[in-house]
Amino acid sequence: MTHTPPAPALLEVEGLEVEFKTEDGIVHAVNGVSLVVGMRETLAVVGESGSGKSVTALSIMGLVTKPGRITNGAVSFAGRDLRTLTDKEYRGLRGGDLAMIFQDPLSSLNPAFRVGDQIAEAIRAHSDTSKAAARERAAELLALVGIPQASTRARDYPHQFSGGMRQRAMIAMAIANVPKLLIADEPTTALDVTIQAQVLEVLQAAQRETDAAMLLITHDLGIVAGLADRVVVMYAGRIVEEATLDDLFYDPRHPYTIGLLGSLPRLDDKRGEPLRTIPGSPPGLYSLSVGCALAPRCAFAIDRCRSEQPELRVAGAAADHRSACFRAEELPGLRSEQPA
Amino acid sequence: MLRYIGRRLVASALVLLVASALIFVLVRAFGPDPAEARCRYSRSKAACMQEQREFLGLNESLPEQYFRFMGDFLQGDWGNSQRTDRSVAESVGDDLWESSQLAFWGVLVSVGLAVAIGGYSARKPYSKGDSLFTGLAFAGISMPTFWFGLITIHYLTGGLKDMLGTTEPIFYSIPNPVGSGPLEYARELTLPVLVLSVQLVAGWSRYQRSSMLDELHNDYIRTARAKGLSERRVVWKHGLRNSISPLVTVVALDFGGLFGGLIITERVFSRPGMGTLVLDAAISGDTQVLIPWMFVTGAIIILFNLLADVLYGVLDPRVRVA
Numbered sequence: 001m002t003h004t005p006p007a008p009a010l011l012e013v014e015g016l017e018v019e020f021k022t023e024d025g026i027v028h029a030v031n032g033v034s035l036v037v038g039m040r041e042t043l044a045v046v047g048e049s050g051s052g053k054s055v056t057a058l059s060i061m062g063l064v065t066k067p068g069r070i071t072n073g074a075v076s077f078a079g080r081d082l083r084t085l086t087d088k089e090y091r092g093l094r095g096g097d098l099a100m101i102f103q104d105p106l107s108s109l110n111p112a113f114r115v116g117d118q119i120a121e122a123i124r125a126h127s128d129t130s131k132a133a134a135r136e137r138a139a140e141l142l143a144l145v146g147i148p149q150a151s152t153r154a155r156d157y158p159h160q161f162s163g164g165m166r167q168r169a170m171i172a173m174a175i176a177n178v179p180k181l182l183i184a185d186e187p188t189t190a191l192d193v194t195i196q197a198q199v200l201e202v203l204q205a206a207q208r209e210t211d212a213a214m215l216l217i218t219h220d221l222g223i224v225a226g227l228a229d230r231v232v233v234m235y236a237g238r239i240v241e242e243a244t245l246d247d248l249f250y251d252p253r254h255p256y257t258i259g260l261l262g263s264l265p266r267l268d269d270k271r272g273e274p275l276r277t278i279p280g281s282p283p284g285l286y287s288l289s290v291g292c293a294l295a296p297r298c299a300f301a302i303d304r305c306r307s308e309q310p311e312l313r314v315a316g317a318a319a320d321h322r323s324a325c326f327r328a329e330e331l332p333g334l335r336s337e338q339p340a
Numbered sequence: 341m342l343r344y345i346g347r348r349l350v351a352s353a354l355v356l357l358v359a360s361a362l363i364f365v366l367v368r369a370f371g372p373d374p375a376e377a378r379c380r381y382s383r384s385k386a387a388c389m390q391e392q393r394e395f396l397g398l399n400e401s402l403p404e405q406y407f408r409f410m411g412d413f414l415q416g417d418w419g420n421s422q423r424t425d426r427s428v429a430e431s432v433g434d435d436l437w438e439s440s441q442l443a444f445w446g447v448l449v450s451v452g453l454a455v456a457i458g459g460y461s462a463r464k465p466y467s468k469g470d471s472l473f474t475g476l477a478f479a480g481i482s483m484p485t486f487w488f489g490l491i492t493i494h495y496l497t498g499g500l501k502d503m504l505g506t507t508e509p510i511f512y513s514i515p516n517p518v519g520s521g522p523l524e525y526a527r528e529l530t531l532p533v534l535v536l537s538v539q540l541v542a543g544w545s546r547y548q549r550s551s552m553l554d555e556l557h558n559d560y561i562r563t564a565r566a567k568g569l570s571e572r573r574v575v576w577k578h579g580l581r582n583s584i585s586p587l588v589t590v591v592a593l594d595f596g597g598l599f600g601g602l603i604i605t606e607r608v609f610s611r612p613g614m615g616t617l618v619l620d621a622a623i624s625g626d627t628q629v630l631i632p633w634m635f636v637t638g639a640i641i642i643l644f645n646l647l648a649d650v651l652y653g654v655l656d657p658r659v660r661v662a
Contacts, residue, residue: 063565087571095568102566107559111658112581122567157657173567 010213011037011060011181016073018055018064025286029055029068031237034312037181042207042214044228044245046221046260050282052237053217054103057183060215061100062090078180096126099179099212101203103186105166109158115169116142116154122176141172144209145202164195168202175206182212188223200226221264225249230320233257236283236293239312243321253315253323253331255298292324300327300334345650352642356635363634364406372625374398377422409631418632423624428632431617436599436636439606439613443598445529446536451591453541455580458548458587462556463575465549473545480542489535489608496531514610532609536602540594547590552583585655589648596644600637 018030030052037043045053058064060075062082075082077098082090102108110118119141120134129137135154143150145168158166167187174182187203188196200223207214216227224231224245231248233241233256241254252258259278280297283289291306292298298305304326315321315328327334374396379388393399397408412419418428461470497509504510512528519527555561556579564574603615614637621629653659 061566063562091568091570093568094566100566102559102563104559108563110560110564110578110582112656113578121569125568159658170563173563 008039009036010039010041010078011035011215012074012076013056013060014074014076016056016059016075017071018052018059018068019071021067021069028285028288029237030059031288032073033234033237033239034073035232035239035242037213037215039180040211040213042216042227042229044216044218044224044231045234046218046224046231047234048219048282050285051234053234054185056234057100057185057215057217060183061094061098063094063100092126095122095174096177097180098183099174099177099181100183100185101167101170101174101187104190105163105170106158106190108170109166111158113157114155115158115161116156119154119169119173119176122173126177137176138172141176142169144175145169145172145206146198147172162195163191164199167191167195167199171199171202171206175210175212178210179212181215182207182210183215183217185217186219187216188220189218196223203227221260233260236289237285238293238324240294240325241323242312243316244318247316247318247321251316251321251332253321253328254325255300255331256294258331258335259297292326300325300331302327341650341653344653345646348646348649352646355642356639359638360410360635361406363638364409364631365402367627367631367634368402368405371627371630374422374625374627377625413632413635419628421621421626421629423620423626423629428629431629432614432632432636435612435614435617438611439599439602439615442529442532442536442602442605442611442613443595445533446540446598447591447595449533450537450540450544451587453537454544454548454587455584457541457545458552458583459575459580461545461549462552462579462583465553470549473549477542477546480538483538485535485539485604486608488538489531489605492531492535493608496534515612532605532611535608536598536605544587544590544594548583548587551586552579555579555583558582581655585652588651588655592644592648592651596641596647599640600633 013033013035016030016033017028020027020029033052033056035043035045035056045056047053055064055068058068059070060077060082062085064070070083073083077093082093085093109115113121116135116138119138120131123129123134123137124131139151139154142154147153147165147168153161153165158169161169167190171187184203188199191199203214204227206212214227216223218224228245230242230244232239233248233254235256241248241252241257243251243253248257249261252261256278263276263278265275278297283293283296289295289309291304291308292301292310295301295305308326310324310326312322312324313328315323315325325331375389375392375398378392379385382388397405400408416429418432420426421428421431424431457473461473464470493513496511497513500511501507501509510527511530513531514528516524516528552575556575561574561578564578565571569578600614600618602613603619605611606613606615607619614633617629618633620626621633
């Protein structure tokens with residue numbers, strides 16, 4: 001493993017806790033998440049729906065809205081403590097150094113305004129640019145993300161764009177002001193498989209173009225393998241494993257990660273065999289579990305897992321490989337003993 | 341778009357034609373007998389009736405009467421009122437102008453207030469301010485127009501005059517026939533516009549609140565915030581632009597209805613207008629006025645329906661192609 005720890009850090013999240021007050025009680029969406037993204041680094045955040053990935057991203061953007069609330073933790077970006085910023089200071093970062101791409105590109109664009117104008121608006125929000133110049137720049141950006149006849153298509157409305165083109169437009173909007181960090185929240189989930197690859201290429205090109213670091217949120221391990229330098233795996237609002245890409249795929253040290261990797265369909269699977277799944281379903285987040293949240297679904301769970309919360313600690317060979325499992329060191333052995 | 345409007349105009353003309361036939365036949369068949377009204381004080385009633393029926397062409401069949409009436413109507417000959425003997429075309433024209441002014445200012449003021457109140461309430465749902473406006477809206481909807489009209493007259497003309505110690509009231513409760521100029525115009529229209537607006541704002545602000553509330557939950561609002569736009573721009577540009585379409589439709593429909601629906605407001609403030617006109621005509625059984633009045637208000641309502649559809653297309657690019 002030649003990967004060096006990210007230095008210097010661009011984004012540091014420390015002990016982030018977010019909860020949502022609902023009529024049924026308080027939902028603990030994020031329960032003490034800490035992560036670091038270095039300059040130009042791509043960190044993937046992996047987990048199933050409801051694991052707190054998107055809420056973590058929105059917390060960094062300062063876009064957690066009622067009934068959600070950040071209850072604890074620190075977020076620092078480029079040396080600034082984001083939680084103490086005024087609204088106006090935060091606005092200066094959003095869409096500037098800190099940009100985000102959302103999951104559903106159709107609903108994320110305003111249906112009533114032209115695509116080019118929506119990009120131009122992002123430019124004008126952060127610099128003293130004339131309307132005409134901003135429009136021209138918007139067309140350039142659309143061309144950059146691979147929209148043919150960009151200056152004509154800039155005058156189209158979002159509904160005249162295909163799904164892939166809309167996501168390209170969202171990417172163009174996000175890189176309009178050359179961000180330092182690009183947060184991509186499931187950028188290809190809403191797209192056809194054939195379009196996914198194209199959009200990911202555009203995303204990578206956009207990242208190269210702007211020299212930005214990226215926080216890539218996804219549940220698709222294929223995308224992770226293609227894009228990420230390091231990976232963070234989330235479960236029930238907590239980080240359960242953190243490793244470089246290779247370590248995570250070849251030496252996973254958390255049963256949940258093992259389950260995720262194991263549930264990937266493979267070409268050499270026998271036909272007719274059922275897809276492998278992780279038994280059970282994720283816990284409700286109305287109350288914090290006493291022990292490990294995965295324990296009820298985990299084949300390797302011991303009594304200690306049900307009574308005590310495992311903390312993230314170094315596991316495996318590399319110093320930057322950490323797992324929140326009491327049995328992280330034994331796992332490789334346990335896996336080979338287990339009947340297939 | 342132009343072809344669409346053209347198609348709709350042709351369809352509207354057909355609807356109007358069918359409506360006119362229905363109105364004419366129903367009024368003639370079941371409404372008051374015009375000859376009866378003319379001969380009410382005649383000594384030889386039977387002979388008078390016979391003579392008048394002949395004169396008015398009431399002995400012909402209903403279809404014949406209808407075609408003759410429509411022929412005259414389309415050529416601009418709307419006949420004279422039985423009650424006042426004034427040209428119907430002239431009095432409908434004058435009263436339409438009066439009602440239009442009241443409706444126009446009322447709608448203008450109300451749309452402004454409804455958008456502002458609806459937007460505020462949507463941004464701060466269930467806050468104290470929102471609850472206050474909700475309460476006011478229900479009070480406004482529940483309040484009878486005639487009662488609120490009298491209250492405003494009592495407190496805002498005489499009451500305000502006494503309070504300020506002026507010799508003349510600030511606002512008039514009746515149209516002022518003497519003065520002219522923009523100031524006089526405002527003094528005479530303020531109270532009727534106020535009474536009309538309370539009703540309209542009450543309904544429209546609720547409408548705008550829910551429409552805006554829906555839009556503010558959309559993903560593109562989050563995108564707008566993620567771009568670094570100010571909250572004001574997010575709400576009043578992105579949110580308003582999409583939330584306004586349903587309101588515009590409602591406003592256009594209500595606007596059309598106002599031209600014949602201001603009966604009470606016009607009565608309370610002794611204003612001439614379409615409401616007053618139809619009320620007088622109905623009481624005296626003046627079918628010569630009633631039938632053209634219904635044609636005109638019907639045409640206006642159909643026209644505003646069309647306007648609502650067209651505006652919806654203009655505001656929402658997704659419908660524009662259809």
